[in-house]
Amino acid sequence: MTSAKSQQLIFTNDIAQAIDSWAAKTLPSRIFIIADSNTARLCLPIISKNSLAVSSAEQIVIPAGEEHKTLDTLASIWDSLCTRGATRSAAVINLGGGVVTDMGGFAAATFKRGIRFINIPTTLLAAVDAAVGGKTGIDFNGLKNEIGAFCNAEAVIISTRFFSTLPQSEFLSGYAEMLKHSLLSGNDAYARLTEKSPAEFSEQELLELLKESVLVKKRIVEEDPTEKGLRKALNLGHTPGHAFESWALANGKPVPHGYAVAWGLVVDLVLSHLKLGFSSDSLRNVTSLVENTYGRLLFDCKDYPQLIDYMRHDKKNAGDGTIAFTLLRKPGDVDVSCTATPEEISTALDIFRDLLHI
Numbered sequence: 001m002t003s004a005k006s007q008q009l010i011f012t013n014d015i016a017q018a019i020d021s022w023a024a025k026t027l028p029s030r031i032f033i034i035a036d037s038n039t040a041r042l043c044l045p046i047i048s049k050n051s052l053a054v055s056s057a058e059q060i061v062i063p064a065g066e067e068h069k070t071l072d073t074l075a076s077i078w079d080s081l082c083t084r085g086a087t088r089s090a091a092v093i094n095l096g097g098g099v100v101t102d103m104g105g106f107a108a109a110t111f112k113r114g115i116r117f118i119n120i121p122t123t124l125l126a127a128v129d130a131a132v133g134g135k136t137g138i139d140f141n142g143l144k145n146e147i148g149a150f151c152n153a154e155a156v157i158i159s160t161r162f163f164s165t166l167p168q169s170e171f172l173s174g175y176a177e178m179l180k181h182s183l184l185s186g187n188d189a190y191a192r193l194t195e196k197s198p199a200e201f202s203e204q205e206l207l208e209l210l211k212e213s214v215l216v217k218k219r220i221v222e223e224d225p226t227e228k229g230l231r232k233a234l235n236l237g238h239t240p241g242h243a244f245e246s247w248a249l250a251n252g253k254p255v256p257h258g259y260a261v262a263w264g265l266v267v268d269l270v271l272s273h274l275k276l277g278f279s280s281d282s283l284r285n286v287t288s289l290v291e292n293t294y295g296r297l298l299f300d301c302k303d304y305p306q307l308i309d310y311m312r313h314d315k316k317n318a319g320d321g322t323i324a325f326t327l328l329r330k331p332g333d334v335d336v337s338c339t340a341t342p343e344e345i346s347t348a349l350d351i352f353r354d355l356l357h358i
């Protein structure tokens with residue numbers, strides 16, 4: 001279901017105009033707008049006031065939260081489309097964070113073998129990651145994104161319009177993925193992104209940085225849409241990041257995804273230093289930024305076996321018992337096919353704790 005076509009990305013704070021011009025160009029017979037209970041209340045009124053297409057669209061509102069990214073909610077979306085008589089000439093607008101864009105995208109990709117959809121991400125994290133690149137799906141059997149398909153949104157309308165109401169932790173989660181993209185891109189992108197603290201950027205400056213960041217992902221995804229090789233670059237920070245996230249949850253002190261990714265970036269850069277010669281100056285620079293922005297996760301060496309066990313069960317591993325990592329030789333120079341032994345990971349965790357004064 002991967003579209004060979006490149007995905008249209010529209011960066012604007014005039015969202016209503018962007019939607020109306022997309023609708024005028026593509027002429028869907030009907031438009032269904034999928035929102036969750038939060039975005040239906042907070043975001044939909046902002047755009048429906050000025051957009052003809054949105055004010056006449058039919059709404060499908062789903063409950064908010066990752067716990068609803070399920071087969072039941074997906075079935076309720078299919079059911080709404082079905083009972084309201086949607087045909088293949090209809091189109092869907094997904095208005096929300098990653099749960100809405102992933103699940104709404106999958107609902108559209110599978111309804112009547114596929115109807116068109118566009119994404120309007122309402123969180124920084126969705127704008128910089130989930131809404132772009134064609135991954136759609138739901139959680140299943142307790143596993144995240146276990147069922148899904150690669151299917152590009154016809155367009156993604158990206159704005160900073162909705163971010164002022166985001167909780168800070170949600171905003172910083174998106175910023176962690178922007179840090180990742182800047183490290184994948186090179187020193188200049190990293191310097192621009194870290195020139196000020198994230199809250200100091202104006203809406204317009206943030207939109208420019210967001211554009212630069214999303215284009216890093218777009219270039220990678222266009223080269224490798226189904227993650228056979230280069231797209232694994234986007235996993236930088238995520239092997240240890242997912243382990244931190246799972247470990248923190250299991251120990252009753254959950255942390256936001258992006259915080260775990262930020263700490264995971266530091267672990268991956270320590271491994272990059274040990275295995276690929278990533279410079280210690282760059283490592284120290286990223287570490288102090290991460291410590292100042294995200295604080296610290298408290299754990300000690302007794303927790304290593306559990307953390308390494310989470311890394312061993314990561315779905316990105318080859319299944320031969322090795323633990324896969326994406327590492328950097330230097331900013332902009334990525335190796336997507338690294339592995340590390342439990343001993344090497346333990347050493348990296350020791351250095352991580354030293355660097356972050358844990």
Ligand code: GLY
Nearest residue numbers: 129133135231234
């Ligand atoms: N979130 C990483 C990717 O889209 O591949």
